Amino acid sequence: MLDLLKSRVLYIIILVGSVIATFLVTALLVNIFERKEEGKNPFVQVVAIEEYETDPAVWGYNFPDQYDGWRHTKDNYGKTEFGGSEQRDKLSENPRLKILYAGYSFSIEYKEERGHGWALTDVVNIKRLGDTKPGTCMTCKSSDNVRMWHEMGPEKFYLTPMKDLLVHAKNPISCLNCHDSGTMEIRPANPAFLEAMKERNIDLSKASRQEMRTYACSQCHVEYYFESNEKPILHFPWKNGLTLDDIEKYYDEISFYDWVHPDSGTELIKIQHPEFEFWSTGIHSRSGVSCADCHMPFKRIGSQKISDHWVRSPLVNIAYSCQTCHRWDENELKERVLNIQRKTKKLIDQSELAIIDAINAIKSAKDAGVDNKSLEEARKLHRRAQLRWDFISSENSMGFHSSQEAARLLGEAIDFARQSQISAMKAMENKGKSVSSTVDKKGNIALPPFR
Numbered sequence: 001m002l003d004l005l006k007s008r009v010l011y012i013i014i015l016v017g018s019v020i021a022t023f024l025v026t027a028l029l030v031n032i033f034e035r036k037e038e039g040k041n042p043f044v045q046v047v048a049i050e051e052y053e054t055d056p057a058v059w060g061y062n063f064p065d066q067y068d069g070w071r072h073t074k075d076n077y078g079k080t081e082f083g084g085s086e087q088r089d090k091l092s093e094n095p096r097l098k099i100l101y102a103g104y105s106f107s108i109e110y111k112e113e114r115g116h117g118w119a120l121t122d123v124v125n126i127k128r129l130g131d132t133k134p135g136t137c138m139t140c141k142s143s144d145n146v147r148m149w150h151e152m153g154p155e156k157f158y159l160t161p162m163k164d165l166l167v168h169a170k171n172p173i174s175c176l177n178c179h180d181s182g183t184m185e186i187r188p189a190n191p192a193f194l195e196a197m198k199e200r201n202i203d204l205s206k207a208s209r210q211e212m213r214t215y216a217c218s219q220c221h222v223e224y225y226f227e228s229n230e231k232p233i234l235h236f237p238w239k240n241g242l243t244l245d246d247i248e249k250y251y252d253e254i255s256f257y258d259w260v261h262p263d264s265g266t267e268l269i270k271i272q273h274p275e276f277e278f279w280s281t282g283i284h285s286r287s288g289v290s291c292a293d294c295h296m297p298f299k300r301i302g303s304q305k306i307s308d309h310w311v312r313s314p315l316v317n318i319a320y321s322c323q324t325c326h327r328w329d330e331n332e333l334k335e336r337v338l339n340i341q342r343k344t345k346k347l348i349d350q351s352e353l354a355i356i357d358a359i360n361a362i363k364s365a366k367d368a369g370v371d372n373k374s375l376e377e378a379r380k381l382h383r384r385a386q387l388r389w390d391f392i393s394s395e396n397s398m399g400f401h402s403s404q405e406a407a408r409l410l411g412e413a414i415d416f417a418r419q420s421q422i423s424a425m426k427a428m429e430n431k432g433k434s435v436s437s438t439v440d441k442k443g444n445i446a447l448p449p450f451r
Contacts, residue, residue, distance in 0.1 A: 049181045052147040056174035063175075065301050069309030070174060074117030080315045082341050082398040087122070088112040096352045099359065100386065103262040104270060105129070113396075116311055120172040123162075133162040134232040139190065140220035143176040144169040146189045154191035158233050178216040186212040193219035196236035213290035213307075218276035221291075221396075223247060225256060225269075242277040244391045244409055248384070257383075264362040265372070266379040271390040278395045282402030289325075297321045337400055344392065344399025347410035351389040354417035358382050361424035374427040381420035388413035 046061040053059065060067030076085045090110040091097055101107040105128035114122060119141040123129075129137055136158045139145060148157050148168060157165070180187050186209065188194065193215075197204055207215060227233040237256075240246040251257075257267035279285050284294075296307040297320040314321035315337060318330045326333055362378050388409040392399060399406035 051181050052150060052176065053181055054143040054147055054171050054174070054176050056143070056171060059175040059179075065304070065306055066175075066309045071117065072310035073115035073312075075115070075310075077312060077316050080313050081338055082345065083112070083313055083396060085115055085312065086112065087114050087118075094352075096356060099263075099356050100352060100389075101270070104259045104268075106270060116173040118172065120169060124166065131163070134158060134226075135160040135162050135165045136226060136232040136234050138162050138165055138169065139192070139234055141173065142169040143171045143174040146176045149189070149191055155233060159231070173220075177219075185209075186216050188212075188215050188219035190219035192224065192234040192236055193222075196238045200238055210288065210290055213292035213296075214276070214279075217291040217295075221273055221275035223272050223274040223277060223391075225251075225258075238277075242280045244274075244277070244388060247274075247277070248387055261359065261382075264359045264379060264382055265366060265375070266359075266362070266382045266386075268383060268386055269390075271387065271394045274391060274395050275397065275401065278391070278397070278405065279401040281405040284401070294321045297324065340400050340403045341398040344403070344406050344410070347399075347407060347414075348389065348393050351385070351393075351410050351413040351417065354414045354421070355382065355385050355389060358385065358417045358420035358424070361421040365424045365428045368428055368431075370424075370427050370431050374431065375424060378420045378423035378427060381416045381423060385413045385416035385420060388416070 044062065047058060049059060049062065056067060056070055078084055079086055079088075088111065090112060091107070097110060098107045101110070109126065109128040111122075111126075120138075123133075123138060123141045126133075126137075139158075145157070148165065152160075175181075177189055178186055188204070194204070197215075204212075204215065222236055224234055224236050227235060237247045237250045240250050251269055256269065258270045259268060260266065261268055275291075279291070292307055294314045295311050296309060297314075297317065298305050299308050299320055300306075308317070308320065315334060318333055322333045323330070328336075358378070359382065362375060362382060365375060365378070392406050392409055392413075395401065
């Protein structure tokens with residue numbers, strides 16, 4: 001009797017265990033099936049998105065995780081050693097900029113940029129642009145631009161005062177700037193970028209998705225210029241190529257300059273933020289790594305692999321931005337980046353000192369009565385030096401995107417600046433002006449030591 005009871009209890013235990021196991025296996029299979037289906041369907045269409053829908057919150061109904069990431073672009077995650085999300089005053093941090101940009105608006109106001117969520121607010125508040133900002137200044141600041149380019153055309157947009165466009169612009173950089181609202185595919189929308197790529201004979205319809213993950217960024221993170229003050233049509237100087245040498249050649253061919261330095265009399269160019277051009281010369285570009293791979297790295301949410309739309313410095317997200325490719329610990333990777341950036345900063349500092357010496361030498365010669373013809377060479381060299389320094393100084397990676405190119409250009413900047421200084425001193429000497437304090441007993445011009 002006892003054996004029979006034991007057998008029944010064992011049978012019940014086995015039966016219950018089988019039921020539980022069957023339930024768990026079934027639940028697991030259902031979960032796997034659901035995750036596979038999620039993977040096949042990247043989003044659920046909760047609302048229809050119109051062709052020129054500019055409000056990111058509307059896109060957020062269908063893409064809540066991406067929208068949540070984008071909203072963080074207004075968060076202040078603090079400083080990195082050479083950047084970050086705080087709107088710092090660059091002129092207060094580095095007073096030499098006031099001398100280098102003398103006579104230009106950047107000597108009045110120059111602030112560190114903040115995240116994409118602040119783009120429209122910050123461009124409105126830039127005092128250096130004055131009250132007559134053209135629409136061109138808003139080109140990379142709002143998703144509403146895409147609709148306005150369609151409705152009014154790019155040229156009319158550029159020529160319309162920004163204050164008049166702001167009536168129709170409510171959103172900062174967001175979804176429509178980088179995505180087609182019908183297919184959700186990544187695509188650039190900036191007319192100046194599309195024009196420049198067409199001029200370079202690059203067919204964007206044949207670009208891979210990985211290439212588009214860079215092109216969406218490079219429609220704004222570039223060097224650019226206005227056709228003229230009277231006609232501020234936006235152009236990219238890429239006719240000859242993307243390197244600084246190519247850009248310099250192009251600007252020289254069209255005799256372009258942004259302003260004349262009041263002390264040296266040199267016709268100078270203000271480089272903007274040439275991340276795309278500079279990155280194009282680096283190892284990550286050659287290895288097929290896109291901007292988004294590091295600044296919007298992939299992450300998993302459930303079965304979905306999405307780009308993190310909190311666009312930010314990789315240094316605050318090393319695990320996703322760097323360690324997916326580089327198998328060293330976070331501290332080691334961070335130190336590798338900072339090592340490049342600190343060396344670049346030292347070269348930038350030396351470049352600035354050398355250029356300021358050149359400016360002062362040209363000014364001294366000019367004040368002593370040396371004619372413009374005799375100072376042509378010194379001014380040409382000053383222009384070349386400042387262009388190279390500004391290309392690296394205004395680019396936002398502090399040399400990391402292409403460290404060898406940064407060292408090359410800054411080395412040339414120092415060299416050209418010292419040559420400019422010597423040329424100005426010789427011009428004074430040739431005109432019989434006193435430069436005794438800078439000439440040694442053998443008649444050679446003595447330069448001040450590097451500081």
